[in-house]
Amino acid sequence: MKSDRTVANNTLSFQKLLSNSSDFQTSDLTAGERQYRLYYLDTMIEFAIVRDHIIQPLLVHKDVSVRQAVPILHVIETELLAEATMALMEGKTIVQVEGEATLYLFGTAMNKERSINIPVNERVLRGSNEALIENLDTNLNLMRKLIATPDLVVRYYRIGRRSNTKIAILYLKSIVNEDIVKELDRRLVSIDIDYIEAPGFIQELMDEKSFSLFPQMLVTERPDRVRSYLMDGKVAILTNGSPDGLILPVSFWAFFQSPDDYQINWLLGSTFRILRIFCFIIAISLPGAYVAMVTFDPRILPFEIALTLQSSMQFIAMPAVLEAVSMLLILEILREATIRLPSPIGQTIGVVGGIVIGTVVVQSNLVSNTMVVVVAFTGIASFIIPSYEMSSAARLLPYPFIFMSAILGLIGLELAYLFVLAHLSRLHMMGVPYFYTGLNGGSMRDTLIRAPIWRLRTRAKESLTNNKVRIRNPRGWEK
Incomplete structure (x- = not known):
């Protein structure tokens, strides 16, 4: 008209x-x-x-x-x-x-926005202290300053029939795989919805496996982290009204990486990364392993430890599986209460509630001392994971491990591991294997460990980029 x-x-x-x-x-x-x-x-x-x-x-x-x-x-x-x-x-x-x-x-738009502040959910000891905000133009300004090259491409989309939300995708033209950009464009254009609440809606609408607990896109609020992934040939999605950016395609191992890893000695960075992966394994399987050993296979434990477990469970009427499930549920309730309440009250509830509940359930012989230790260690192990989405997955995965262990003992625990590994091996994002790349040859230099910078000569394989070389002569001064 x-x-x-x-x-x-x-x-x-x-x-x-x-x-x-x-x-x-x-x-x-x-x-x-x-x-x-x-x-x-x-x-x-x-x-x-x-x-x-x-x-x-x-x-x-x-x-x-x-x-x-x-x-x-x-x-x-x-x-x-x-x-x-x-x-x-x-x-x-x-x-x-x-x-x-x-x-x-x-x-003549009225600009009412909060100032650029420090990251809240991704605090690091060293590195940039700037975080993305809710204004898309400001976020793009931050990215243009960090990546001062005409090679940086910004493309706009409007999604939502009623909300008409403005979305931008960013990538480096000479590095990115064009097939990934075309597939992302096809998926974004095909979204037909009244409104989107980013980034959660975009994740669910674009995930290839909708019923997977594992996050298939990386969420970050740090512009420097977005820059590092763009330099690896990945694509970023920024949304007006959201202080978070989405990175894709990523592998399973990206969720255990932290910007701190690249600001400290590579030996320390590798140690901390291995620790995070180890804690993820503990977080999903320790309660199940406890249930399996207490219920079916106590003989595999050293004699002194078996006696300690037997003495702690002597007057406990509740089965080990119910102990584990009930204590994990109590831990989740305390965690949610701490998050939802105002900060001063939430901290009080978290500390006092944990101490009071833990003391009472042990003294009343509802659960054993060992189970309290196991659940507390499980909760702490899940906190060490840098990604909130992967940490949330680690909070839900213990339950199938517990039930499999309660039914089949250690064989059930092994089957649960097998199911998880099979599921991870089948996951893809934009045609990129989700789990395989971290265990494939040279890719292990920046997945399981963090190799020295001068050894990271090629970009991550999950980017599928044709421009693989990112470091050419890192230590030219040694000639």
Whole structure:
């Protein structure tokens, strides 16, 4: 639908397109022989900008065109009412001259956003202290500053019939695999939904295995981490209104990497990474192993440890499987209560609740001392995982391990491991194997361990990039 030459008719059209919203306003002014009408949403514009940079120049420069009269602000010309309506919702002010069909769109949006702050969920000891915020333009500005190359490509999308959420994908053209970009484009364009709540909606709508507990995209709030993955040939998704970015494709091992690993000695970085993987194994299987050994196979334990377990369970009437499940549920309740309550109260509940409940259940002979230690160690092991999504998976996986161990003992524990490994081996994201790359030759240099920087000469295999070399002469001074 095109614009009318009469401002009164256009006003009626805008009111209809905006469902007679009360914040849609118009202002008229006359300069010489010309009559102007301004259209805007008063909840979206900065009135000072409209007054100083649009109204006053139009009143002063009476004999020139609108574009010439207002040279400071960026202006777009259109005759399409749909495009103009979208501009209104973005905070633009529309100027029309009576008798002309052209609509002039000026950027006058009100900028109310929080300042760039330190990362909250991905704190590191060394490295950048800047975090992404909810404003997409600000986030793109951060990324442009960190990656000062014309090779950085930004592509916009609009998703959501009603929310019309603005999304940007970022990649380095000379490094990225074009097939991955095409597949990502196909999936984003095919999303037909009223609104999206990023990044959770995008993850679920694009995951290849919808019923997998394991995250298939990496979520981060750190611009420096987004930069490092872009340099590896991956693609980032940033969404307006969300302080988190999505990285894809990634492997299972990426969720155990931390920016700290690359800021310290490679031996320490490798040690901490192996520790995280080891803690993940403990977090998912330690309660199950305890149930299997107590219920079926206590003889495999050293005699002194077996006696200790027997003495701690002597007056416990509850089966080991119920002990493990009930204590894990109590741990989850305490964890959720700590997160949802205000910070001062939440910390008190976490400490006092854990001490009181742990003491009471042991003294009342509901659970054994050893089970309290096992569950506490399991909870702490899950906290060490840098990714919240992978940590959440580690919180749910112990339950099938416990039930398999309660039924079949250590054989059940081994079967549970087999099912998890088979599931991980079948996972793919954008055609990239999820689990295989970390165990394949040179890729182990930056998955299970963190090799010295001068050994990381090639990019990660899951990026499927043709530009594999990223370090050419790292220690040229040794010649």
